[in-house]
Amino acid sequence: xxxxxxxxxxxxxxxxxxxxxxxxxxxxxxxxxxxxxxxxxxxxxxxxxxxxxxxxxxxxxxxxxxxxxxxxxxxxxxxxxxxxxxxxxxxxxxxxxxxxxxxxxxxxxxxxxxxxxxxxxxxxxxxxxxxxxxxxxxxxxxxxxxxxxxxxxxxxxxxxxxxxxxxxxxxxxxxxxxxxxxxxxxxxxxxxxxxxxxxxxxxxxxxxxxxxxxxxxxxxxxxxxxxxxxxxxxxxxxxxxxxxxxxxxxxxxxxxxxxxxxxxxxxxxxxxxxxxxxxxxxxxxxxxxxxxxxxxxxxxxxxxxxxxxxxxxxxxxxxxxxxxxxxxxxxxxxxxxxxxxxxxxxxxxxxxxxxxxxxxxxxxxxxxxxxxxxxxxxxxxxxxxxxxxxxxxxxxxxxxxxxxxxxxxxxxxxxxxxxxxxxxxxx
Amino acid sequence: xxxxxxxxxxxxxxxxxxxxxxxxxxxxxxxxxxxxxxxxxxxxxxxxxxxxxxxxxxxxxxxxxxxxxxxxxxxxxxxxxxxxxxxxxxxxxxxxxxxxxxxxxxxxxxxxxxxxxxxxxxxxxxxxxxxxxxxxxxxxxxxxxxxxxxxxxxxxxxxxxxxxxxxxxxxxxxxxxxxxxxxxxxxxxxxxxxxxxxxxxxxxx
Numbered sequence: 001x002x003x004x005x006x007x008x009x010x011x012x013x014x015x016x017x018x019x020x021x022x023x024x025x026x027x028x029x030x031x032x033x034x035x036x037x038x039x040x041x042x043x044x045x046x047x048x049x050x051x052x053x054x055x056x057x058x059x060x061x062x063x064x065x066x067x068x069x070x071x072x073x074x075x076x077x078x079x080x081x082x083x084x085x086x087x088x089x090x091x092x093x094x095x096x097x098x099x100x101x102x103x104x105x106x107x108x109x110x111x112x113x114x115x116x117x118x119x120x121x122x123x124x125x126x127x128x129x130x131x132x133x134x135x136x137x138x139x140x141x142x143x144x145x146x147x148x149x150x151x152x153x154x155x156x157x158x159x160x161x162x163x164x165x166x167x168x169x170x171x172x173x174x175x176x177x178x179x180x181x182x183x184x185x186x187x188x189x190x191x192x193x194x195x196x197x198x199x200x201x202x203x204x205x206x207x208x209x210x211x212x213x214x215x216x217x218x219x220x221x222x223x224x225x226x227x228x229x230x231x232x233x234x235x236x237x238x239x240x241x242x243x244x245x246x247x248x249x250x251x252x253x254x255x256x257x258x259x260x261x262x263x264x265x266x267x268x269x270x271x272x273x274x275x276x277x278x279x280x281x282x283x284x285x286x287x288x289x290x291x292x293x294x295x296x297x298x299x300x301x302x303x304x305x306x307x308x309x310x311x312x313x314x315x316x317x318x319x320x321x322x323x324x325x326x327x328x329x330x331x332x333x334x335x336x337x338x339x340x341x342x343x344x345x346x347x348x349x350x351x352x353x354x355x356x357x358x359x360x361x362x363x364x365x366x367x368x369x370x371x372x373x374x375x376x377x378x379x380x381x382x383x384x385x386x387x388x389x390x391x392x393x394x395x396x397x398x399x400x401x402x403x404x405x406x407x408x409x410x411x412x413x414x415x416x417x418x419x420x421x422x423x424x425x426x427x
Numbered sequence: 428x429x430x431x432x433x434x435x436x437x438x439x440x441x442x443x444x445x446x447x448x449x450x451x452x453x454x455x456x457x458x459x460x461x462x463x464x465x466x467x468x469x470x471x472x473x474x475x476x477x478x479x480x481x482x483x484x485x486x487x488x489x490x491x492x493x494x495x496x497x498x499x500x501x502x503x504x505x506x507x508x509x510x511x512x513x514x515x516x517x518x519x520x521x522x523x524x525x526x527x528x529x530x531x532x533x534x535x536x537x538x539x540x541x542x543x544x545x546x547x548x549x550x551x552x553x554x555x556x557x558x559x560x561x562x563x564x565x566x567x568x569x570x571x572x573x574x575x576x577x578x579x580x581x582x583x584x585x586x587x588x589x590x591x592x593x594x595x596x597x598x599x600x601x602x603x604x605x606x607x608x609x610x611x612x613x614x615x616x617x618x619x620x621x622x623x624x625x626x627x628x629x630x631x632x
Contacts, residue, residue, distance in 0.1 A: 093456060123479045125480045128480065128484075129479060129486075131487070132484070132487035133486060135492075136486065136491055138491075139490070142498050143456070143460065146456050146501075158502050161502070165496070
């Protein structure tokens with residue numbers, strides 16, 4: 001595998017200016033596979049879990065064990081279906097709406113790191129970008145609802161608009177609570193800071209982040225319009241909601257977008273709260289970290305080991321995010337659907353105040369601990385981990401020379417050494 | 428043509444064509460769609476210029492926030508299935524006059540600013556451009572005196588004179604314009620508010 005990687009690198013150097021184009025195409029193809037294959041798996045999972053919850057077997061016929069080819073059969077069926085456009089519809093908007101949904105959930109993966117340094121765009125305000133991109137999805141849904149020329153679709157689109165505009169507020173505030181602890185919006189850095197025992201995960205950083213994880217998860221479920229918040233497509237009252245008039249591939253684009261954004265929000269949850277690609281067991285994490293650091297030195301064997309460590313990290317990340325998706329599926333088939341007024345009440349009267357309280361509490365928590373314990377965290381200080389996370393990210397990007405300067409390094413680590421352990425200084 | 432300038436051309440074209448399509452389409456929601464294309468491409472231009480935060484803010488505020496509210500408002504208030512806006516010839520003449528005037532102002536200020544004597548030369552600009560290696564930065568400093576004076580600093584004045592008083596720039600008028608926007612919003616809310624009609628005796632409310 002390493003030889004292959006090296007030969008690819010040599011190939012790129014020969015191409016000169018085109019190497020970025022090809023690198024972009026390779027990244028895009030990889031992401032498309034994540035984007036297309038994960039719904040494949042999650043739709044099967046959804047059918048199977050819902051079957052088990054309702055005391056059925058779920059799909060058994062198609063494919064071998066556990067009917068695992070059911071999604072492929074569904075896909076083939078959807079490709080074959082006729083692409084309908086109702087005569088009352090605004091055909092341009094009707095046809096382009098699924099692409100808006102699909103592209104916006106796909107673009108979110110651009111800044112989502114899968115492992116240390118494994119991110120298409122390592123942006124310093126990655127969390128902000130990913131939240132901004134995910135908020136675009138609603139526009140496609142509203143467009144679909146409005147342009148279908150059907151009252152069911154219009155109702156679905158309007159509900160979706162009302163729900164999204166409200167739920168974006170607690171989503172952003174809850175995502176800020178661990179950011180206060182981390183002091184960074186860079187998702188790679190936030191993930192790198194949580195190395196070590198699972199008490200280092202930001203979920204266990206303070207009581208406010210612990211509650212914020214659950215509030216975030218509820219709000220994220222709502223923002224993917226999943227049951228019990230799937231008022232936009234409430235089958236019992238609105239036929240199919242915003243996608244009533246859609247069929248075939250355009251219909252399936254909506255669902256690919258939905259499952260992909262479920263994975264994206266669960267991935268954000270796992271990076272912000274659950275340690276990202278870290279196992280939560282200090283010896284294993286340290287070994288993986290050492291393997292990655294050794295690979296930076298450059299010899300071929302250690303590079304392969306570092307690559308392997310990153311593959312393991314990506315697996316852990318995907319497992320955590322997939323578990324989040326599983327819980328969302330589980331919730332969907334367990335809880336009854338809320339009414340639209342209950343959905344709005346839950347958000348505006350409960351979730352927004354709760355998230356504001358958590359935000360305030362998270363800002364005050366270090367001050368309380370400083371007066372009580374004389375330091376800002378109850379467990380291992382975040383200061384030295386912050387510096388490591390920063391260094392990891394910078395070296396992963398492979399360009400910025402500032403962190404290689406030892407004097408800067410000392411400056412970053414100094415607060416932890418002096419025993420001040422103040423997060424503010426490190427930031 | 429390297430990749431960056433190709434992308435810049437593509438997104439700049441999408442921005443302009445989207446804006447033109449907003450003007451020429453007659454359905455409100457189609458206008459909103461073209462506005463999404465235009466504003467989203469503007470955000471892509473920001474990303475291309477390494478201004479990640481501004482690009483994300485553009486996406487979140489303009490595309491994700493304002494446009495969704497706009498479409499939401501249309502859906503709540505529309506009387507027919509597809510609300511249409513027809514432009515009268517007078518409005519077209521008026522609009523094109525204002526637009527051409529604005530274009531003239533932008534062109535004039537850019538062409539004046541591009542003059543060699545009017546350019547600001549920062550002490551380290553060539554060094555930092557060479558170190559960062561990005562072609563957008565290396566293509567020359569894009570700072571113009573006009574842009575800086577909107578931020579409240581007048582380096583062209585302050586560097587020329589050795590006086591102690593700093594020239595305030597155009598920050599105050601700029602802020603007054605933004606307060607004016609707030610006034611417009613409140614006025615619009617007042618106009619759009621449901622009028623209370625006196626209830627006649629005997630009529631069914």
